[in-house]
Amino acid sequence: SQQGEEDPQALSIQEGENATMNCSYKTSINNLQWYRQNSGRGLVHLILIRSNEREKHSGRLRVTLDTSKKSSSLLITASRAADTASYFCATGFINDYKLSFGAGTTVTVRA
Amino acid sequence: DAGITQSPRYKITETGRQVTLMCHQTWSHSYMFWYRQDLGHGLRLIYYSAAADITDKGEVPDGYVVSRSKTENFPLTLESATRSQTSVYFCASSEAFSGGTGELFFGEGSRLTVL
Numbered sequence: 303s304q305q306g307e308e309d310p311q312a313l314s315i316q317e318g319e320n321a322t323m324n325c326s327y328k329t330s331i332n333n334l335q336w337y338r339q340n341s342g343r344g345l346v347h348l349i350l351i352r353s354n355e356r357e358k359h360s361g362r363l364r365v366t367l368d369t370s371k372k373s374s375s376l377l378i379t380a381s382r383a384a385d386t387a388s389y390f391c392a393t394g395f396i397n398d399y400k401l402s403f404g405a406g407t408t409v410t411v412r413a
Numbered sequence: 414d415a416g417i418t419q420s421p422r423y424k425i426t427e428t429g430r431q432v433t434l435m436c437h438q439t440w441s442h443s444y445m446f447w448y449r450q451d452l453g454h455g456l457r458l459i460y461y462s463a464a465a466d467i468t469d470k471g472e473v474p475d476g477y478v479v480s481r482s483k484t485e486n487f488p489l490t491l492e493s494a495t496r497s498q499t500s501v502y503f504c505a506s507s508e509a510f511s512g513g514t515g516e517l518f519f520g521e522g523s524r525l526t527v528l
Contacts (some may be wrong), residue, residue, distance in 0.1 A: 332513030344503060344519035345456075352511065390455060394513040399444050399463055400471060401507075401514050405455035 305329065306391045306404030314410045321378040323407040325391030326371075333394040334367055334374050335401070338387045345390065348376075381411045419504050419520035427528050432491045434523045436504030444507045444514055445487040447471075447479065449500040450522075456503065462487055494527045501525075 306327045315321050325334070333352050337345040351358045351367045351374070358365045364377040378385055390406045417438040426432050436445065443464055448456040448471075458471030460479040468479050476498060478490045487506075491498055501524050505517040 332511065333515075335516065337517075344521045345505075345517070346519070347516040350510075350516060392517070394510070397512060399509065399514045400458055400461050400469070401446070401517060402458060402472075403448070403456035405453065 305393045305402035308389070308391055308404045308407040310407060311405070312408045312410070314412065315381055316412050317381060317383060319381055321381050321385070321409050321411075323376050323389055323409070325374045325376070325404055327374075327391075327393045327404075328372065329393075330396055331369070331393045332396045332398075334365075335392045335394065336363075336365060336374075336376050337390045337392060337403075339390065339406070340387045348389075378409075381409075383411050383413050385409060386411045417504060417506055417518055417520045419502075419523045421523060422521065423524050425526045425528065426494050428495060429493050432494050432525065434489045434491075434502055434504075434525070436487045436489070436520060438485055438487075438504075438506040438518070440506065440518070441484055442506035442508050442518070443484070444509070445481065446505045446507075446517065447477075447487070447489045448503045448505065449473065449498075450503060451500050459489065459502075491525075494525075496527050499525060499527045 309324045335350045336348045339345045362379045388406045392403045420435045446461045447459040462468045462481045504520045
């Protein structure tokens, strides 16, 4: 089974609103990463948060990590139509170099 | 051009045939990965590699073979294709990061249909 699970599976919001999605995982991690995938394209890295970090920002993105709850959240503020995509969390393991992905959250931003 | 390239981008084959998907990266990244993406399953790891001649099985390795004789290439072979292997395949590469894996750089994907 996959390490990470995103919630919700799908999200539809109005342009300008914030979008929040969550990721839960099962085992201890080295780091947690978020990726975006536009339709028909490869995944693009958004942000990496280490296991000893609690929050990280990058432009309109804010990621939090709660290792005690084994969960992370991705917040996209002031959404735009171009943010329409699928978003995936991926967990990196301690002393292992594989990266395990969740099933993703599909975000639709309505104009 | 620097980057990671996959070929072919689209492939239609028949059950029982052998298919090889190619992956080439120009960064000399140590780590390389093969994932498959299916609706409802997200990305599932097939095989991964830490360096030339070092490979490890991921979540769904059955029916696939990989090799890595050179750092920059990581081909994935379906020895006898089955319909259940119809999928989009993504290759990715990365460097090490604090004892784990850093940012993955993905190719554009190879869409495989097995009839």
